[in-house]
Amino acid sequence: DAALKLTGISKTYNLGRPNEVQVLRGVDLEVAKGEIVALVAPSGAGKSTLLHIAGLLDTADHGQVQIAGQDMTGLHDRRRTRIRRNDVGFIYQFHHLLPEFTALENIVLPQLANGAARKAAEARARDLLETVGIASRADHRPAALSGGEQQRVAFCRALANTPRLLLADEPTGNLDPATSDQVFAALMELVRGSGLSALIATHNLELAARMDRQIRLDAGKMTTA
Numbered sequence: 001d002a003a004l005k006l007t008g009i010s011k012t013y014n015l016g017r018p019n020e021v022q023v024l025r026g027v028d029l030e031v032a033k034g035e036i037v038a039l040v041a042p043s044g045a046g047k048s049t050l051l052h053i054a055g056l057l058d059t060a061d062h063g064q065v066q067i068a069g070q071d072m073t074g075l076h077d078r079r080r081t082r083i084r085r086n087d088v089g090f091i092y093q094f095h096h097l098l099p100e101f102t103a104l105e106n107i108v109l110p111q112l113a114n115g116a117a118r119k120a121a122e123a124r125a126r127d128l129l130e131t132v133g134i135a136s137r138a139d140h141r142p143a144a145l146s147g148g149e150q151q152r153v154a155f156c157r158a159l160a161n162t163p164r165l166l167l168a169d170e171p172t173g174n175l176d177p178a179t180s181d182q183v184f185a186a187l188m189e190l191v192r193g194s195g196l197s198a199l200i201a202t203h204n205l206e207l208a209a210r211m212d213r214q215i216r217l218d219a220g221k222m223t224t225a
């Protein structure tokens with residue numbers, strides 16, 4: 001089974017109103033198991049909308065979302081929420097870390113919420129921080145970290161509960177070019193090291209070229225790059 005399969009996804013905002021925007025017009029896409037796919041499109045093309053639908057944060061008007069072979073259409077809300085929390089990791093352009101907790105705690109908390117034991121959760125958090133090269137920052141709060149470090153912590157948090165699928169929306173879009181390059185390399189290290197499947201939106205063509213495959217969102221439809 002594919003890690004993610006979208007079939008005929010359509011989405012219109014302001015449905016039925018005069019100024020409605022049809023953002024997605026029958027999008028088909030597939031991310032194979034272990035594959036890292038770049039979603040390339042200019043700003044406003046609908047990347048965030050597509051990622052939110054794929055990550056069960058929003059619903060499509062038409063079409064089907066399958067995660068690891070399971071159809072998400074018509075699932076009970078509680079089951080949908082569980083899949084969103086356990087099987088999907090989400091990374092935004094901004095880190096959204098909890099400011100009053102340390103880097104380590106930000107990675108530990110989602111594991112505790114998921115029923116993990118504290119000792120095991122801390123060990124996993126330290127492993128993840130080590131993989132992205134900031135083990136020495138474990139006890140710092142977000143405000144004491146650089147933008148690149150904050151984003152690395154956010155990557156670790158997204159992987160904390162070992163999701164099957166990672167969705168990232170311009171994960172290095174807030175960083176200067178040199179930092180962006182290094183932080184992106186850290187993300188690739190994390191994703192490849194865990195054998196995770198990923199769909200990563202970027203408008204940076206150099207970063208896109210480092211992934212396994214590129215797909216383009218153009219006028220609400222997918223085209224191969």
Ligand code: ADP
Pocket residue numbers: 013014021023041042043044045046047048049050
């Ligand atoms: P991208 O992530 O590629 O920049 P988005 O998915 O954020 O694109 O937005 C695609 C289009 O949909 C844009 O024209 C945006 O203004 C519009 N849009 C996004 N969210 C909403 C919303 N909640 N209501 C109305 N229009 C929206």
Ligand code: ADP
Pocket residue numbers: 052057090
């Ligand atoms: P709104 O107040 O506009 O309804 P929300 O507070 O639901 O928006 O969500 C704010 C942002 O956080 C949105 O981009 C949404 O997609 C995202 N989001 C909502 N729930 C989650 C979640 N459980 N995990 C990750 N992101 C989420």
